[in-house]
Amino acid sequence: xIAERFSPSDIDSLVRIAGTLADSEAAAxxxxxxRELAARARTEVLxxxxxxxxxxxxxxxxxxxxxxxxxLRIWDRHNDSTAPYATEAAGLAALATHxxxxxxxxxxxxxxxxxxxxxxxxxxxxxxxxxxxGRPDEGYRLFGEQVGHLRRSRIVPLSxxxxxxxxxxxxxxxxxxxAADDEGPxxxxxVGVLVFGYLDAEDGVVRVSVHLxxxxxxxxxxxxxxVPLRVVVEDTVVLDSSNERAPHPTVLEELLAAADPExxxxxxxxxxxxxxxxxxxxxxxxxxxAATGCEGPAGCRAVRKPTVSPQATALPPAAVPALEGPR
Numbered sequence: 175x176i177a178e179r180f181s182p183s184d185i186d187s188l189v190r191i192a193g194t195l196a197d198s199e200a201a202a203x204x205x206x207x208x209r210e211l212a213a214r215a216r217t218e219v220l221x222x223x224x225x226x227x228x229x230x231x232x233x234x235x236x237x238x239x240x241x242x243x244x245x246l247r248i249w250d251r252h253n254d255s256t257a258p259y260a261t262e263a264a265g266l267a268a269l270a271t272h273x274x275x276x277x278x279x280x281x282x283x284x285x286x287x288x289x290x291x292x293x294x295x296x297x298x299x300x301x302x303x304x305x306x307x308g309r310p311d312e313g314y315r316l317f318g319e320q321v322g323h324l325r326r327s328r329i330v331p332l333s334x335x336x337x338x339x340x341x342x343x344x345x346x347x348x349x350x351x352x353a354a355d356d357e358g359p360x361x362x363x364x365v366g367v368l369v370f371g372y373l374d375a376e377d378g379v380v381r382v383s384v385h386l387x388x389x390x391x392x393x394x395x396x397x398x399x400x401v402p403l404r405v406v407v408e409d410t411v412v413l414d415s416s417n418e419r420a421p422h423p424t425v426l427e428e429l430l431a432a433a434d435p436e437x438x439x440x441x442x443x444x445x446x447x448x449x450x451x452x453x454x455x456x457x458x459x460x461x462x463x464a465a466t467g468c469e470g471p472a473g474c475r476a477v478r479k480p481t482v483s484p485q486a487t488a489l490p491p492a493a494v495p496a497l498e499g500p501r
Contacts, residue, residue, distance in 0.1 A: 193219040242318050248272055250312040252431055255333055256397055265316045270294035273301040279309075310435065334396045345393060365390040367401065426450060426462075452478055 193215035195201050201212050246265040247256040259265035274290045274297060281288075290297045302308050337345060349364040359372035366388040374381040386401045394401050405413040429441050442460045445451040451460045459470025461478070468476040 189215045190219055193217075242320050244316060244318050247315045248312075249314070250309075258397075262316065262318065266294050266298065269314055269316060270297045273297050276301070336402065337393050341393075365393050367394065 192212045196209075196212040196216040201209055204212070244259045244262050244265040245256055246259060246269055247254070248269065249255075257268065259268060270290075277290045280286045280301065286300060291300065298314075302312070302314065306313060345365050349362055352361050352363065354360040354372070359370050361368045361370040363369075368385040368388070370381070370383040370385070372381055373379075382405075384403065384405070386403070389395050389401045396402065400415065402416040403413065404411060404416055426441070426445060430438055433441055442451060446453060446460060450463050452463065453460055454468035454470055454476050456476045457468065457470050459468055461469050467478065
C-alpha cells in the first residue's frame with residue numbers, strides 16, 4: 175500500500191489536507207468514492223476540533239527489535255479482540271474507553287456511580303471488579319511484549335473478518351498477472367499478495383515465492399500483522415498458518431458465544447469428553463484441541479498434558495465445573 179511509504183504524522187497531515195479541500199472546486203472533479211473519503215476526512219477533522227474522537231479502525235504495527243509494545247486483549251461472550259499500543263497508559267486509556275461505552279451494563283448495581291469516573295484506572299476497576307471477577311462473561315488482559323525480530327511497519331485493522339464467498343470471488347477476479355522483465359520473474363498479484371513461480375537456474379529448482387509485504391489490510395491482514403496462508407503442493411498442505419488466528423469462528427465457538435452460562439457448561443463438558451477441548455490443569459480454562467498451551471485469560475500458559483482416551487476422562491455434565499471466567 176502507498177500509505178506504508180509515509181509516516182503516521184504524514185498520513186495525519188494528508189487526511190487534514192483532504193478534509194480541508196473536501197468542499198473545494200478541485201474535489202468536485204474526483205470520483206464519488208474519493209469525494210466520500212474526503213468528506214469523511216473533513217468530518218474527522220471537525221470532530222477532533224471539538225476535543226472528541228471517533229472509534230479507531232486501524233493501527234501502525236511494527237516497532238523495532240528490543241522495543242516494548244503493549245497488547246490489550248478484551249473479550250466478552252460475543253467478541254475477542256487484541257490491539258497493540260505503544261505504552262501501557264495508551265492501552266489503559268483504550269480499555270477505559272471500552273468500559274465507559276459499556277457502562278450501562280452496570281446499571282442497578284450497588285455502589286456503582288451512574289456515570290463512569292474520569293480516572294481510567296478507577297473506571298476499569300469499578301467495571302471489572304478489584305479482582306477482575308465482577309464480570310464473569312467479560313475480561314481483559316493488558317501485557318507488555320518485547321519485539322524479538324525486525325519486521326517492516328504495516329498498517330493493520332483492529333478487527334478482522336476474512337472475505338466471504340462472494341467478496342472472495344470478486345477479489346479473485348481482480349487478480350493481475352505481471353510478465354517477467356529485466357527486473358524480476360513473472361508473478362500473480364491478488365489483494366496485494368505477490369506469488370512468483372519460476373525456474374531458478376542457480377539452484378536447479380522450480381521456485382515458488384510468496385511476498386506478503388503489500389497484502390491488503392482491508393481484506394487479508396489480521397490485527398497482529400500476519401496473513402492467513404495455506405500452501406498446497408499436489409494436494410498436500412505444506413504450510414498452514416490459518417489456525418493461528420482463525421478467520422472464521424468454528425461451530426463450537428459460535429455455540430459458546432450464543433449460549434448462556436448454564437448452556438456453556440454443558441457444551442464445554444461435551445466438548446471435553448469428545449476430545450474437542452481440554453481443560454488447563456492449573457486454571458481449569460477450557461482450551462481448543464489444537465492449543466498446545468493454555469490460552470486462558472489468567473495467562474498461566476500451562477502446557478497441555480498428554481492426551482488420554484476420552485472414555486477414561488469423560489465426566490457427566492453435572493461433574494464438570496461451569497465455564498470459568500478470568501481469575
